[in-house]
Amino acid sequence: MKPEYHKKLQIAARQTILIHRADTLIRIILRTIVTSLKVKHAGIFIYDKVKDEYVVKVSRGHAGLRVPAGFAKIRKGSPLVRYFTDKSINLPKEHILWSKILSRIKYCKTKKDVKIRRFLEALKFEFSLYGAKACIPGFFRKDLVGILFLGEKRNKKSFGEEELRFLSVLASDVVMALKNAWLIEDLNRQIDINKRLLFQTVAALASSIEAKDKYTIGHTERVANYCLAIAYALKKREKIEGWEKFLENLKIAALFHDIGKIGIPESILNKEVALNEEEKKIIQSHPLIGANILNHIEEFREALEGVKYHHEKHDGSGYPYHLKGRKIPLIASIIALADTFDAMITDRPYRRGMSQDKAIEEIRKVKGIQFAPHVVDAFLKIYHSKGKLLELNKQISRHLLFSKENTF
Amino acid sequence: MGTEKKKVLIVDDEIEIVDFLSRFLQRLGVTAIKASSGEEALRKYNEAHPDSIFLDIQMPDKDGLTILKEIKKIDTAVKVIMITGKDDKELQAKAKKYGALDYITKPLDLSELSAKINDYIL
Numbered sequence A: 001m002k003p004e005y006h007k008k009l010q011i012a013a014r015q016t017i018l019i020h021r022a023d024t025l026i027r028i029i030l031r032t033i034v035t036s037l038k039v040k041h042a043g044i045f046i047y048d049k050v051k052d053e054y055v056v057k058v059s060r061g062h063a064g065l066r067v068p069a070g071f072a073k074i075r076k077g078s079p080l081v082r083y084f085t086d087k088s089i090n091l092p093k094e095h096i097l098w099s100k101i102l103s104r105i106k107y108c109k110t111k112k113d114v115k116i117r118r119f120l121e122a123l124k125f126e127f128s129l130y131g132a133k134a135c136i137p138g139f140f141r142k143d144l145v146g147i148l149f150l151g152e153k154r155n156k157k158s159f160g161e162e163e164l165r166f167l168s169v170l171a172s173d174v175v176m177a178l179k180n181a182w183l184i185e186d187l188n189r190q191i192d193i194n195k196r197l198l199f200q201t202v203a204a205l206a207s208s209i210e211a212k213d214k215y216t217i218g219h220t221e222r223v224a225n226y227c228l229a230i231a232y233a234l235k236k237r238e239k240i241e242g243w244e245k246f247l248e249n250l251k252i253a254a255l256f257h258d259i260g261k262i263g264i265p266e267s268i269l270n271k272e273v274a275l276n277e278e279e280k281k282i283i284q285s286h287p288l289i290g291a292n293i294l295n296h297i298e299e300f301r302e303a304l305e306g307v308k309y310h311h312e313k314h315d316g317s318g319y320p321y322h323l324k325g326r327k328i329p330l331i332a333s334i335i336a337l338a339d340t341f342d343a344m345i346t347d348r349p350y351r352r353g354m355s356q357d358k359a360i361e362e363i364r365k366v367k368g369i370q371f372a373p374h375v376v377d378a379f380l381k382i383y384h385s386k387g388k389l390l391e392l393n394k395q396i397s398r399h400l401l402f403s404k405e406n407t408f
Numbered sequence B: 001m002g003t004e005k006k007k008v009l010i011v012d013d014e015i016e017i018v019d020f021l022s023r024f025l026q027r028l029g030v031t032a033i034k035a036s037s038g039e040e041a042l043r044k045y046n047e048a049h050p051d052s053i054f055l056d057i058q059m060p061d062k063d064g065l066t067i068l069k070e071i072k073k074i075d076t077a078v079k080v081i082m083i084t085g086k087d088d089k090e091l092q093a094k095a096k097k098y099g100a101l102d103y104i105t106k107p108l109d110l111s112e113l114s115a116k117i118n119d120y121i122l
Helices: A006-020 A022-036 A077-086 A100-105 A111-130 A161-211 A219-237 A243-256 A259-263 A277-283 A285-292 A298-308 A331-344 A357-366 A374-387 A389-396 B013-027 B039-049 B064-074 B089-097 B110-120
Strands: A042-050 A053-062 A072-074 A134-140 A144-150 B007-012 B031-036 B052-056 B079-084 B102-105
Touching: A022 A042, A022 A053, A022 B007, A042 A072, A042 A374, A077 A111, A077 A144, A100 A111, A111 B031, A111 B089, A111 B110, A134 A161, A144 A161, A161 A219, A161 A243, A161 A259, A161 B079, A219 A243, A219 A331, A219 A374, A219 B013, A243 A298, A243 A331, A243 B031, A259 A285, A277 A331, A285 A298, A298 A331, A331 A357, A331 A374, A357 A374, B007 B013, B013 B031, B031 B039, B039 B052, B064 B079, B064 B089, B102 B110
Parallel strands: B007 B031, B007 B052, B052 B079, B079 B102
Antiparallel strands: A042 A053, A042 A144, A053 A072, A134 A144
């Protein structure tokens, strides 16, 4: 009859496929080894790419014997690592047993054995530091990724051939789990870098309009922040389809909502008296100009809607398409409200900005006329729970645009 | 070398580390005394008067540097080796200033640790 531990080890091995977190899997494997092989303790050195050394990352077993996780390391030049990686050391690489080290030292009798004897003595010393009786390497191709080390068995017996074979299987499972985890980590890091780059590029482009239109300085960023706050408040009250993507598109659209003003003459943008009909028409073309600019970027197709329709009004009296009610995409309804609110409270060349309380009052009056009712409700909710939005805006500031975690 | 066993006090709020280190030292023929907080460390110090101390620099109740100063006030000859999780040059300089013999950073190389124990303690 096959011993029970075989089954347990096989189960642990199979879990490699099911468990995506490498550390969880390694913990399970070590627990299985300690309980099934009845060793006093066991641990694993894992290669640390940054420090270029091997650190005990997980350990199990008796207090005092198990090496605390994160407490100890071995360097690349240590006897244990060299045993497995140095080709000039001509000894079996599948594992090292304490008993084999002792017997090999005994064999070293002639003068030409001095070098290997010295190496084996150093290896023996290293084994004793960790209380190790067996070490099993984990390789990925030619790279030593980890080393499994086992303490003495509770019954003090030596490890059998079959046990050692199973340990090798487990070691290679650990390696696969680690490699996968590292791959995913690298991938996620790359995605994060790309996303950051994207938002920074968007922010840089969006701020180009500020060079031309003095009024927009800071405006774009504030509007983007209000938009995010509204979106989070809305999400608490209703289901928003594809939330993560929605939020990304909203950030981009909010930052780009006035990008079309690049195509409007400065003389009109910065005019200090009321505009005539002709000039109004020109300035009202900025949502479409903006949409045309963004149309070149496929990834921005949905964000584009926020730019294109951010001057539409709930009752159909907005521009350029006179869309009504739910025909206006949510992304645009949010920007419309945030944009208007910021415009109301900001000083203009020809008038002072109104107080926040007054602006809120005005917005409440046109709920369901100029703005979508549920968007206004969400906005009022933030205003009442968070206090003045301007202060809120200072708090959340720029990093909100780039961070993943938003706390509304 | 005296016939009496050397006494070493091990101070760390992580009991796992205290247990491992004391076992490690016992194997080298040293009497290990355990403490897992700053208060306990001072009490055990006054009871046992160890020759040397392994002292964790960050502990919740009292930080290692404070303990170092207090112990050095009692006995300037006691050998103190600081252990820390971060490689902080400023802390290191402070520890040296207050009279610590050495400063080791986790994760540590156990063969180096063993060499240091040989040099400082045995």
